[in-house]
Amino acid sequence: MVDTTTQPRAAASLASPRYAGWIGRVVDSGLYRNTIGRLADSRWIRLAVLAGVPLIWLAVLHIGPIVQMTNISFIANYPPQPGKSSDYTFANYALFFSDRLYFMPFIRSLIFAGVVTLSTLVIVYPVAYYVAKVVRPKNRMRALLLLLIPFWAGELIRTFSIIMLLANRGAVNVLLRELGFIDRPIPMLYTFFSLSFGVVYLLALYMLLPLYSAIEKIPTPLIHAAADLGAGPFQRFRRVILPLSKDGIVSGCSLVYLTAVGVFAAPLLLGGPNAVIFPEIIAMLFHGSNDKWPEGAAFSMIMLVVSLTTVGLFMRVVGGRSIRLM
Numbered sequence: 429m430v431d432t433t434t435q436p437r438a439a440a441s442l443a444s445p446r447y448a449g450w451i452g453r454v455v456d457s458g459l460y461r462n463t464i465g466r467l468a469d470s471r472w473i474r475l476a477v478l479a480g481v482p483l484i485w486l487a488v489l490h491i492g493p494i495v496q497m498t499n500i501s502f503i504a505n506y507p508p509q510p511g512k513s514s515d516y517t518f519a520n521y522a523l524f525f526s527d528r529l530y531f532m533p534f535i536r537s538l539i540f541a542g543v544v545t546l547s548t549l550v551i552v553y554p555v556a557y558y559v560a561k562v563v564r565p566k567n568r569m570r571a572l573l574l575l576l577i578p579f580w581a582g583e584l585i586r587t588f589s590i591i592m593l594l595a596n597r598g599a600v601n602v603l604l605r606e607l608g609f610i611d612r613p614i615p616m617l618y619t620f621f622s623l624s625f626g627v628v629y630l631l632a633l634y635m636l637l638p639l640y641s642a643i644e645k646i647p648t649p650l651i652h653a654a655a656d657l658g659a660g661p662f663q664r665f666r667r668v669i670l671p672l673s674k675d676g677i678v679s680g681c682s683l684v685y686l687t688a689v690g691v692f693a694a695p696l697l698l699g700g701p702n703a704v705i706f707p708e709i710i711a712m713l714f715h716g717s718n719d720k721w722p723e724g725a726a727f728s729m730i731m732l733v734v735s736l737t738t739v740g741l742f743m744r745v746v747g748g749r750s751i752r753l754m
Contacts (some may be wrong), residue, residue: 494732501725520726530709530727537706538734540620541689544627545681548635551628552680556639557669561648572640579633587697590626591617618700626698631687635680642676643669678747682739689735706731 454460467473500506501520508514524530555575563571578586593599596613604610616622646669654664670677692707699705706727713724 497725498729500722501729503722505719506721506725520722521730523723524727524730533704533709534706534727534731534734536704537689537731538738540624540705541685541735544624544631544688545685547624548628548632548684549677549681552632552635553639553677556636556676557643560640560643561646561651568644575636576633583630583693584697586630587626587694590622590629590698594622594625618698618703620699620703623695623699623703626694627688627691630691630694631684634683634687638679638683639673639676642673642679646672674747678743682743685739685742686735690731 455465502516502518504515504517504519506514524534559568559571559575591598594616595601596615596617598617600616601610601613604614650672651664651668654668659667690707691705692711695703695705695708710724710727710731713720713727
C-alpha cells in the first residue's frame, strides 16, 4: 500500500530545494523568503529579470547612441546654444554628395573593405579546412589554439608588428637583401599594400572561427562518398564542401566587411597620404571642432546604412533566406 502522506513532503522538497551551509541559512531566513525568494517564485518576474538585462544593455549601449547620433546629424549646430532652438536640416547629408573630397574616400573605403574581405576569405579558408578536416580530432583544439595565440595581443601591438615587418629595415627587406634578391629596400610601408596586409592580419580571426565551425560540421563520409563516385578534388570542393560551408562563408565575410569598412587605427599607422579612407574623414570632423559634429554624425549614419545594406544584400543573394550569423 502506498503511503500518501509522503507525497506532499516529496513535492514540497522538489518545489523548494534545500541548500547546505551558509547558503541554506540565507535561503531559509525570513528576510530572504519575504523579498528575493518571493520574487523568484514568480515565473514572470524571473522572465522579466532575465530578459530585462540584455534589453537594457542593447537599448543603452547600442540603440541609444545610434538614435542620438541620428538626432545630431540633422541639427544645424551642435551643441545647441543656450536659449536658442536647434534647427533641423538636411544640409549635413547634402554636403557628402556635393563635395568630392568626402565622396571619393567613401567609395574607396567600400572597395577597400570588399578587397580585404575577399582576400581574407581566400587566405583563411584553406587554413580553416586544414584544421577542421585534416588535423586529427584530438589535435584540432590544440591547432586552433595555436592560431588564436597572436590575437591575444592588442590591436596596436599587432599593428606595430606589421610596421616592423614591412619597414625599409624590417624583417622582409632584410631577408630579401640577405638572400641577394634586392639591393635597395622595397617601399612596402605606408601604401595600400601595407594597409591591406595589416587589416587582413588583424581581421583574420573573424573569418577563421565561422569557417572552422561550418566546415567541421560537414560529414566526412559525404566527402568520401563523392570521391568514390568519381568526383575529383575540385569537383568535391565545388559541389560538396563549398555549398555546405556557405553559412560560414557568409557569416565570416559579413563580420570582416563590417569591421573593415569602419577600421580606424590601422589606416593611421599603416596607410599613407594616398590611402585615406572614410573613417579618417569622420574622425577629423569630430576631432576638429564642435561645429563639425553634425557633419561627422551625418557621415557616420551614411556609412552605417550603406554598409548594413550591402551586407544585407550579400547575405540575401549568397546565403538565401536560411542564412544566419554564426
